[in-house]
Amino acid sequence: MQKKINPAKGKTWSGRFSVPTTELVKTYTASVFFDKKLALFDIQGSLAHAQMLSEVGVLSQKDLKDIKSGMAKIKKEIETNEFNWSLDSEDVHLNIERKLTDLIGDAGKRLHTGRSRNDQVATDIRLYLRHELDNIQLYLLELLSSCATFAAEHFDTVMPGFTHLQVAQPITLGHHLHAYCEMFERDLERFEDCRKRINRLPLGSAALAGTSYPLNRQRVMELLGFEDISRNSLDAVSDRDFAIEFCSCASILMIHLSRLSEELILWMSPRFNFIEIGDAFCTGSSIMPQKKNPDVPELARGKSGRVIGHLMGLLTLMKAQPLAYNKDNQEDKEPLFDTVETVSQTLQVFRDMLADIKVNKANMEQAAKEGFATATDLADYLVKKGIPFRDAHEIVAKAVLNAEKRGVDLDGLSLDELKVYSTLINKDVYEVLTLKGSLHSRDLPGATAPKQVKKALNQTLSRIKKRLGQFQARASST
Secondary structure: OOOOOOOOEOEOOHHHOOOOOOHHHHHHHOOHHHHHHHHHHHHHHHHHHHHHHHHOOOOOHHHHHHHHHHHHHHHHHHHOOOOOOOHHHOOHHHHHHHHHHHHHOHHHHHOOOOOOHHHHHHHHHHHHHHHHHHHHHHHHHHHHHHHHHHHHHOOOOEEEEEEOOEEEEEEEHHHHHHHHHHHHHHHHHHHHHHHHHHOEEOOOOOOOOOOOOOOOHHHHHHHHOOOEEOOOHHHHHHOOHHHHHHHHHHHHHHHHHHHHHHHHHHHHOOOOOOEEEOHHHOEOOOOOOOOOEOHHHHHHHHHHHHHHHHHHHHHHHHOOOOOOOOHHHHHHHHHHHHHHHHHHHHHHHHHHHHOOEEEOHHHHHHHHHOOOOOHHHHHHHHHHOOOOHHHHHHHHHHHHHHHHHHOOOHHHOOHHHHHOOOOOOOHHHHHHHOHHHHHHHOOOOOOOOHHHHHHHHHHHHHHHHHHHHHHHHHHHHO
16 A cells, blocks of 8 residues: 655644645745844754753753754854755744754754744744843943033033923033933833843743653753743743833834934034034935935934834734734744844944034024023022012013014113113123023033033943943853
């Protein structure tokens, strides 16, 4: 009797099937051409798993030696772009497993003992994201350093502070940029906190219920540098909230970068003419020879929507999935990979761009003079003379209306003209009506007085230096 041939033979799961998948289904369900980004992390996880299996007596020492030797060859092929990725093997995990088996025989087949692709991929993603997050935090620290250094150079450079994009009160450029330093520091804190939840080991959860093999999960945790193991196998293989949390942190960071981008674009406009971004970060026009376009901040502003979109996609991906693993989760990788790449590139280019911006101090100061930026200072002056604030507000509003008709700022009104609005106004009023007088009067922590700005930025730079030291220590320990 002729032996029946299994048309699905060659798949790791082929024993159950009598009809092969079509080429269209094969292409539709395969992930190898994007999840191969996980290859080196897959090898890292597999080697730790094999080491543990050997230590608990599930793998022989010879099998472990062969697995290490085979993985070393595969790793070299991947790093030199010589590895032949096969669509027939579906994903990065099966491609590597099949190649390993071709190289070392049955030992390669034993490697998967006690694990599933479900806990394998969950581990690989966490290893990948932890690695990339460490890089992102370093790039963010470098951007923060660039921003703080730029701000410190202009701790006393006068500019208008805006609300509703209207001139509000005089501030310094250093104070304005320090606001972004504060945002970026909070971004760092969010990423650092997110890392704790990424750094938990799912391996050992198997498909969904754990395994009957005597695995030592704590040993694998130590080998891979995780801080803890997952406490529920169903949760470990099926949830992707750590990836969602990362994309949430990334989206908030990109919003901060987008806000800064918008301001840089406005400030470079001839209508503001506050700054000039270096030529290396701008492009020209194909038809208008005079143009110099701020392409980098414009593109960063646009890419913020891309990252936010990935966050929304992942949230939607997970919102209706029953426990445990579902094929839907294959769709988590491309948005995650793209978010990592987009954020990494944006941080690096902004780091360099901020170091190549020239400031037009005269234009900034002139803009502050033209918007009645010291009106609040005049109101405060009157309050200190005993006038209730609401009455002072009304008095100053009338003075502003007069000055506007005259085409002068408040300090352009004579003392006699100011006294028309209140007899309590004396010549000392001009000390608060000047831009510098206004700045120096706001002398408390967190405010715009130059000495407070300088102090705050020195503290920021000191924290950056300390954090960089911590990152270098962590990198050397791993």
